Amino acid sequence: MQVMMPSPIEAYFEADMSEDPQALLRAFAPDAVVKDEGETHAGRDAIEAWWRAAKVQYQPVVEPLDLEERDDTVRVRSQVTGNFPGSPVMLTFTFRLAGDRIAELEIAP
16 A cells, blocks of 8 residues: 655655665664654664664565655554564554654654
């Protein structure tokens, strides 16, 4: 299913799918924060380390299914398959935008 998204979020999912860390990092503000699995990753270097570790450990494939947008917050409900128990799972990717960049991403059930 094709979901229309704000450009920084579309860039995030495209970079994730093509496994392009530099394109992925360009979608984030320099001081952005990612919250996933109970941990917080602040700044582009920490975000890159988080993303690379998740790719190696879980080999996730994310399929965005629907989107809800409110003010500067966008929630993207996605099916995630990969090398982890219970795959596939439904996760919500909650993005907070700052202009044309992602300021915060939280991934949760």
